[in-house]
C-alpha cells in the first residue's frame with residue numbers, strides 16, 4: 001500500500017510513548033483543545049498520492065460557516081481511524097479520508113469549493 | 121493514517137486467546153480522535169434516548185448517577201490494531217437506561233457532543249453488553265478519553281464506543297455514522313475482523 005507515507009507519526013499506536021493520561025490530568029478541566037492536531041500539510045501528502053495536486057495553497061470554502069481559507073491553515077486530525085480535516089474557524093469537518101485495504105474513501109462534503117491555482 | 125502502520129511492531133502475544141486477529145496488545149491507552157475534545161460540564165451534561173415514535177427519555181448527571189452503578193472489567197479493541205486487556209470502568213448498564221423505553225427498532229445511532237455519530241444495532245447495546253461509563257481505572261473519565269461519559273461497547277471495535285456520549289436515537293433503519301459512511305464496517309466485530317465495509 002502506498003500513500004500516507006509522508007504523514008508525521010502521531011505516536012498514537014506506539015506503546016512506548018508516555019501514557020497520555022498523565023498529560024490529560026493537566027488539561028482535563030480546561031476549555032480548549034487538548035487533542036493534538038496538525039496543519040493542512042499533514043493531509044497534503046495523502047491527497048498528493050491520490051490526485052497529484054498540491055492543495056496546500058488551495059483556497060477552500062467551509063460549507064458550515066462560509067469561511068474562505070487556505071487549505072494549509074486547516075486543522076488535521078491524523079491519529080484517528082482516518083484523516084479528518086476541520087475548518088480552523090468553526091471546527092466543522094471539511095474533509096475525511098479513509099484508506100482501506102481495497103479503497104480510498106474521500107469525503108469532501110464539508111467544502112463548498114476548492115480553488116486550486118493552475119501552474120504555468 | 122494509522123490503519124497500516126509500517127515500521128511499528130508492538131508486543132505480540134501470539135496465541136493469546138484474548139487478542140482478536142490482527143490486533144496487538146498495548147499497555148497504554150492511546151488517544152484516537154477525529155477532532156477537538158468537547159468540553160461538557162457535568163451540570164450541562166445530559167443523556168437521552170429517543171424512540172422511533174418520537175418519545176424522549178433524558179437523564180441529567182445527577183439522575184444518571186442515581187441509577188444503579190456497576191463495575192466493568194473488560195478488554196477493548198481499537199480498529200487501528202491495538203487491544204488493551206483488563207481495563208476497569210464504572211458506569212450504568214444500557215439495560216438500566218432502556219428499562220422504560222418502548223421500541224420495536226433494531227437499529228440505533230449514538231450521538232456525541234461535538235457531532236460524532238456511530239450506528240450500533242440495539243441487540244449489541246442490551247443484554248449486559250454495553251454501558252455509559254464515566255470512570256476509568258478508579259478515576260473520573262478524562263476529557264481526552266470521552267469524559268464526562270462515553271459509550272462502552274467492548275465487544276465491538278472502539279470507534280463504536282462513542283466518546284462524549286450525549287444520547288441514543290432509535291432508528292427505523294441502519295444509518296451509517298461518522299466512520300461507517302467512510303469505509304468502515306456497519307457492525308465492527310473484532311473477532312470477525314469487521315473493519316471495513
Ligand SMILES: [Zn+2]
Pocket residue numbers: 062063064065066067087088089090091092
Ligand atoms: Zn467553518
